[in-house]
Amino acid sequence: MRESRAIGIDIGGTKISIGLVSESAAVEGRLTLPTEPEAGFAEAMQRVVEGIERLLTSAGARADELAGIGIGCAGPVHPGTGTIHNPFTLPGWEGASPVRVLEDAFAVPAYLENDADAALLGEVHAGSARSFEHVVMFTFGTGVGGAALVDRRIYRGTNGEHPEIGHIPVDSSGPECYCGVRGCLESVASGTAVTKAGQALGLADAAEVFERAKEGDPTARSLIERVVVAVAAAFWTALHTFMPEQVVFGGGLMERQFEVFAPALRERARLAERAWGQRFLFSKAELSNEAGMVGAAFRALRPEEVA
């Protein structure tokens, strides 16, 4: 019997990745499009539909053979209604339903998740969360996302809403965030936040801040130290709320800089083990920038695993 396959889509503020993914997590085809949110939702979705058609043609596959289409999208999104509500990075798309557009175009089931939940599903099925039942994942990129796996299912709050773990407070004297509070994780430890703090020191971007810190520059070091303390605090919060066995650190910033954070995380894991008498693990994400796309495909391949 042939393996089931699904389309996985990862919609970010600047680009959209689409892949044809098999049950064994093989990506049999992939392409990337610009998001151009300002050109509107309808135009973006037209490009997505054409992209899927191209992928299916190259793979010699037909839409009616697909298990479905999964979409991971920069949140907030409403998984229950399949609609987007993200005025921050997808302005003008509020209330739009990629689920409806894709179900109409391809006559297979479609599913919408926020990008952090999709990335976690990718790590659950093909990465560093494969053998765990209780996991928290953070994704550090332009923003900071977070998701939890509980009893092997994606965690949902009230009304099926996804958590917003990127906005937990970690630094009481940190900068103001757009969410309305001071010093939440995203405002201190996102790529954007590190770049902004670095530019105030005359550095080009987050990469240069990390570079200078490694070279021993004291101002850059103290900036990075503050980011490390914030991430360690977020790790501590994850352990003491969801009580997971594994915490995964993903996103572009962690892909490049995980080793800068690992010693502080190791110390926190040891402290928590001593206090509560159980083992806490953490690791770098394995799928790098394809976690969201692969995970979105698994949303369609394993619809029963999400509440």
Next chain:
Amino acid sequence: MRESRAIGIDIGGTKISIGLVSESAAVEGRLTLPTEPEAGFAEAMQRVVEGIERLLTSAGARADELAGIGIGCAGPVHPGTGTIHNPFTLPGWEGASPVRVLEDAFAVPAYLENDADAALLGEVHAGSARSFEHVVMFTFGTGVGGAALVDRRIYRGTNGEHPEIGHIPVDSSGPECYCGVRGCLESVASGTAVTKAGQALGLADAAEVFERAKEGDPTARSLIERVVVAVAAAFWTALHTFMPEQVVFGGGLMERQFEVFAPALRERARLAERAWGQRFLFSKAELSNEAGMVGAAFRALRPEEVA
């Protein structure tokens, strides 16, 4: 048909409350014993067994008519094995099983929960969480406990462990906690923490700090302001991790001082509603110091509602 009844027990570091509780949450009998943890587990349990026998006799009830016995206990505890692991306030009782003792003595099912989970069950069945599916509860007393209700079930982490929400970081420059980190909720906002900070100012205890702050004393006010900011941060963390519809504030400190915290909580709830487009409620616990005992009884009356 007669209502089902159960025994609910709340074991704290200084006292043990025992009640005979009906399905309609009526407390048909109650008594309180000293814990005296230093006299050992066996002696304490002997007093508990005698206390239950007295309660049953006064109510004209027989043990074999009980739905069971629920125990809420100052954690960490392991609900799965029914054993206590709390070197902090019940030293010397590590590994002891009140479940085994009570099942042997009364031949009915017994259940162990940590005290925060028991208090939440009390509020769920008879208090301020009655009509909600997704709830976080904080209990502010000698320490700070926390528990979550998810899809109307008590939240469990890996291996069935309860969260330790009292130890989420809320004040990056706060005092060192016994858990090993600086500025966790318990180290800033427990009754013990407020008393300790007050004593450093020459005040007798937490009650006097709140009293002086209300009278306008600037030092007491700034201490209380710091506690309020910490509690508001914990509220924000609860909203952004579990995404509950209702957050309940219980424990002795909140029973007396909830109104001091309410304006800051109201502001945070409004901010979160604006950011995520959904409603967040909060309220004072309704059952005051009987929440744990009543909730423990409901653990036995509704065993199917806990994972």
